[in-house]
Amino acid sequence: MYQRGQEVRVAARQHEGHHRTPAYLKGKQGTVTRVHASFLNPETHAYGKDGLPEQALYLVSFAQSDVWPEYHGDAADRLYVDVFEHWLGEAG
Amino acid sequence: MHDRGGWPTDAPIDRSEHELADWEVLMDSLVGALGQEGVMNVDELRRGIEGMPPNEYETAAYYERWLYSVEAILTEKGVLAPGELDARLET
Numbered sequence: 258m259y260q261r262g263q264e265v266r267v268a269a270r271q272h273e274g275h276h277r278t279p280a281y282l283k284g285k286q287g288t289v290t291r292v293h294a295s296f297l298n299p300e301t302h303a304y305g306k307d308g309l310p311e312q313a314l315y316l317v318s319f320a321q322s323d324v325w326p327e328y329h330g331d332a333a334d335r336l337y338v339d340v341f342e343h344w345l346g347e348a349g
Numbered sequence: 350m351h352d353r354g355g356w357p358t359d360a361p362i363d364r365s366e367h368e369l370a371d372w373e374v375l376m377d378s379l380v381g382a383l384g385q386e387g388v389m390n391v392d393e394l395r396r397g398i399e400g401m402p403p404n405e406y407e408t409a410a411y412y413e414r415w416l417y418s419v420e421a422i423l424t425e426k427g428v429l430a431p432g433e434l435d436a437r438l439e440t
Contacts, residue, residue, distance in 0.1 A: 275396040281355035303392035305426075 258313060263289045264348035265317060267340060275303040278344045285323055286348045290337065291316035298341070313342040350406035351399045373412040380415060389422050399424045 259265055263286035277299050278320055297308030321334040328334070383389045397418025401409070409417065423429040 266415060274352070275392065275399060279354050280352045299392040299395070303396040305393075308392070333372075 259289045259315060259342070259345060261289055261292060265289055265315075265345045266314060266348045267317075270347050272300070274300065276300050276344075279338065281324055282319065282338060282340070285319055287317040287319040287338075287340075290318045293339065296341075298343075302330060309319070313343065314339055315345065317345070335345050350403045351408070359373075366384050376412045376415050380419065383419070383423075387428070388428065389419070394418050395423050 264286060265288070266286045267278065267282045267284060270280070292313065295311035295313045298310070298312050299308070302308030317340045318335045318337050318338055320332075321330055321336050322328045322332060324336055378395060380391075382391075383390060394415065395418075398406070398414045400421060403415055405417070408416065420429065420434055424431055424433075430439065
């Protein structure tokens with residue numbers, strides 16, 4: 258489990274099939290902003306399986322300028338995305 | 350058509366709202382009922398949408414994508430026979 262305020266990094270791995278981690282976040286570092294709850298894993302639940310074990314879901318925020326190399330907006334702008342636990346690792 | 354978000358584009362974002370047609374409201378209800386009855390879930394709905402050919406995905410409206418997915422997933426599960434919806438529409 259990760260805590261609010263913790264720095265995390267999204268796994269850079271490829272995944273064949275349905276998953277909810279957008280490509281533009283893979284390998285990016287962010288900050289856990291909220292711990293939602295645990296939910297069925299869509300990567301198996303989308304294929305007729307039970308989706309167990311449930312995975313914790315986090316609201317993670319990223320600096321827009323980290324996600325989009327040519328971002329021209331305010332330097333303080335952040336992007337908020339829900340990411341499942343098994344796609345996260347400790348930053349650093 | 351997976352991971353469509355974040356692709357570069359110069360096209361403007363369409364922020365216009367539109368009134369939902371009756372079939373769109375029914376489509377939403379149908380997916381809700383299928384979920385409540387345990388026939389198909391939202392993750393399967395999303396997988397079915399991602400399974401659309403890219404050109405169909407790009408030209409389909411929001412609930413047309415739901416319709417495509419529901420037909421594909423229910424056919425995969427054997428709830429619908431292949432071509433059953435088209436056949437019913439012709440009679």
